[in-house]
Amino acid sequence: MDRFEALLGLTPIKPITIDIQGEPRTIQLKLEGYNISGSIKARTAYGLVRGLVQDGRIRPGMRLLESTSGNLGVALAGMARYLNIGFTAILDPMSTVEVRSRLTDLGAHIVMVDKVDEAGGYLLSRLAKVQEMLEADDSYVWVDQYNSPKNPEIHRRMTGPEILDQLATPPDALFAAVSTGGTFAGISQCFRDRGVATRMVAVDVDGSVAYGGEPGRRYLSGIGASRPSSFLKESLIDHYAYVDVGEAAYYCRTVLATTGVHLGASSGAVVAACARYLRENPDVRDALCICADGGEKYESTIYSDEWLEAIGTTLRPTGVTG
Ligand SMILES: Cc1ncc(COP(=O)(O)O)c(C=O)c1O
Structure with a gap:
């Protein structure tokens, strides 16, 4: 690392x-x-993933999961390639087409949410989707840029x-x-x-x-x-x-x-x-x-x-x- x-x-x-x-x-x-x-999210992604590796949370077969407006997703997609693991990005319609195409090029899996949350953005909808996916499949590791x-x-x-x-x-x-x-x-x-x-x-x-x-x-x-x-x-x-x-x-x-x-x-x-x-x-x-x-x-x-x-x-x- x-x-x-x-x-x-x-x-x-x-x-x-x-x-x-x-x-x-x-x-x-x-x-x-x-x-x-x-x-700048290259630095954030590195700090977050390094923490997960140090804590022993990245094991073979694990997939990174994160809600992102785009930049952290692109950086995490690069980190996932480096570690040879999967990455799923939860995005919303505010992410640009340019970002979505970069993520796809880097091999990330994209899940879109489209419901505007009660605060006028999509973050709460993206986080609800993260929780739903974590509950459904324990191979996901949530990177959690919001609290880590x-x-x-x-x-x-x-x-x-x-x-x-x-x-x-x-x-x-x-x-x-x-x-x-x-x-x-x-x-x-x-x-x-x-x-x-x-x-x-x-x-x-x-x-x-x-x-x-x-x-x-x-x-x-x-x-x-x-x-x-x-x-x-x-x-x-x-x-x-x-x-x-x-x-x-x-x-x-x-x-x-x-x-x-x-x-x-x-x-x-x-x-x-x-x-x-x-x-x-x-x-x-x-x-x-x-x-x-x-x-x-x-x-x-x-x-x-x-x-x-x-x-x-x-x-x-x-x-x-x-
Ligand atoms: C373009 C851009 N500017 C600013 C920020 C804010 O960074 P932070 O989440 O560290 O507050 C981000 C985070 O995604 C970003 O993508």
């Missing part, structure tokens, strides 16, 4: 220029799309230290998207452990209840949740930002047009939250955005005008320049 770890991380940090109230500002993007499975302490732990042990090693000085503020909350919680814990004064900003979407609030219909995959995160503790969060689809789409499109960097949907949300925070906090000079994946899987959603129109949203501009 540890040989796999050498293949992970060391993703680049790229500065881009963004216009904040007429002033060009540099923000740093940590481009997690450069991970082996194309997203190995999820935040890998980001505390690997992602956080990597960021601090890459930068000459820690940023004034760090922005990361939340779904399970594992990435944010792990990085924040690492920064807190080391006594770093960086302001930690969690980025969520309207309608998510990952950190409380009222549930509502959500359209983006990878960010937001239908139930509270088990990892997001108040002590780890300096500011909690909500972004809507129109803002996320605007920043995805504008960053691509002005800098050539192709961001995934949650990264567009993170950059939108960062731009707003910089506007409201002029004392913050250096900002780092964790960009969980690249834009290539989102051509049919956040980069599609037809899709935006279908969900009744328009681009919400705020100035960004190259």
